[in-house]
Amino acid sequence: MSVLLPQPARVRAAVECRRVTRRFAGQAVLDGLDLDIAPGEFVALLGSSGSGKTTLLRALAGLEPIDAGQLQVPTAMAAVFQEPRLMPWKRVWRNVALGVRGAQVRERALAALAEVGLGHRLGAWPATLSGGEAQRVALARALVRAPQLLLLDEPFAALDALTRIRMHQLIIRLWRVHTPAVLLVTHDVDEALLLADRVLVLANGSIAEQLPIRLPRPRQASTPGFQQLRTRLLQLLGVETEAEAAVNVPPPLNRSASR
Missing domain, CATH: 3.40.50.300 (P-loop containing nucleotide triphosphate hydrolases)
Structure with missing residues (x-):
């Protein structure tokens, strides 16, 4: 059976x-x-x-x-682009919370910022951020959406x-x-x-x-x-890799043979 x-x-x-x-x-x-x-x-x-x-x-x-x-x-789902695309008139935590629905939105935004090492910058304006910090804010904005x-x-x-x-x-x-x-x-x-x-x-x-x-x-x-x-x-x-380039280099001219 x-x-x-x-x-x-x-x-x-x-x-x-x-x-x-x-x-x-x-x-x-x-x-x-x-x-x-x-x-x-x-x-x-x-x-x-x-x-x-x-x-x-x-x-x-x-x-x-x-x-x-x-x-x-x-x-x-969420996306992070080459440009951080932060709203310059909103503080960092509000950029992270942008469009987020549900309870405890601010707390969730702060937790996401802490995860990317920016818990101390939650009240900063985007214009004061370095390029790396701005991208971390964009990443936190993606992560807060789970x-x-x-x-x-x-x-x-x-x-x-x-x-x-x-x-x-x-x-x-x-x-x-x-x-x-x-x-x-x-x-x-x-x-x-x-x-x-x-x-x-x-x-x-x-x-x-x-x-x-x-x-x-x-x-x-x-x-x-x-x-x-x-x-x-x-x-x-x-x-072309370096090894291939080396193989494809033409040999030097034999000047004595052409005289």
């Missing part, structure tokens, strides 16, 4: 894109794109300028319509190198605590490798390649396997 064993329930993806298409002036920027992001997964999206990275993120955020296909995202999906559109691109390192450490710590699915759009291959569980390469309107990143955390450029993955991603993006 056969016994029917119960099957494990399928965990629904945080993001599901099926044949998503978006056109501008008749040109398909997203062309039948398929994408799944698991709950709690950290995904980085790379691609050349104009490849559609930000278009995809804006479509997931509900800021950009699609022309065809289907996409499914959680109701609870998102199941966090969309990051090059949020660290305008920061100096040391501030970016600190922000990388902060985003990983917050991701581990709150466990949202994350989609990070970036041009920085190293940033993608330092942060993500999986790196996607967008080309010709669809996902051309995806690489799982199984390196242990915390990661550095010296982590075994990091440079191999970096070289692979640069090749996929059409960037």
Whole structure:
């Protein structure tokens, strides 16, 4: 007699894109794109300028319509962009609480600011913040919504190198605590490798390649396997690596032979 064993329930993806298409002036920027992001997964999206990275993120955020296909995202989601987009006439805590509904809004905003290390700046005006502080306020504004999906559109691109390192450490710590699915759009291959569980390469309107990143955390450029993955991603993006450049350098002219 056969016994029917119960099957494990399928965990629904945080993001599901099926044949998503978006056109501008008749040109398909997203062309039948398929994408799944698991709950709690950290995904980085790379691609050349104009490849559609930000278009995809804006479509997931509900800021950009699609022309065809289907996409499914959680109701609870938030986005952080390259510019902090703070209201200059509202103090820091009110920027964090902007649009938040429910009880104890101020307390929740203060707790989010404390998480990003800005509990002491709750009454400050945005104009008095450094670039890194302003981005942390934007991050707190996202976290206070307890998102199941966090969309990051090059949020660290305008920061100096040391501030970016600190922000990388902060985003990983917050991701581990709150466990949202994350989609990070970036041009920085190293940033993608330092942060993500999986790196996607967008080309010709669809996902051309995806690489799982199984390196242990915390990661550095010296982590075994990091440079191999970096070289692979640069090749996929059409960037010649130093090793390839050295191989392709033409030999020097033999001047004596030409005399």
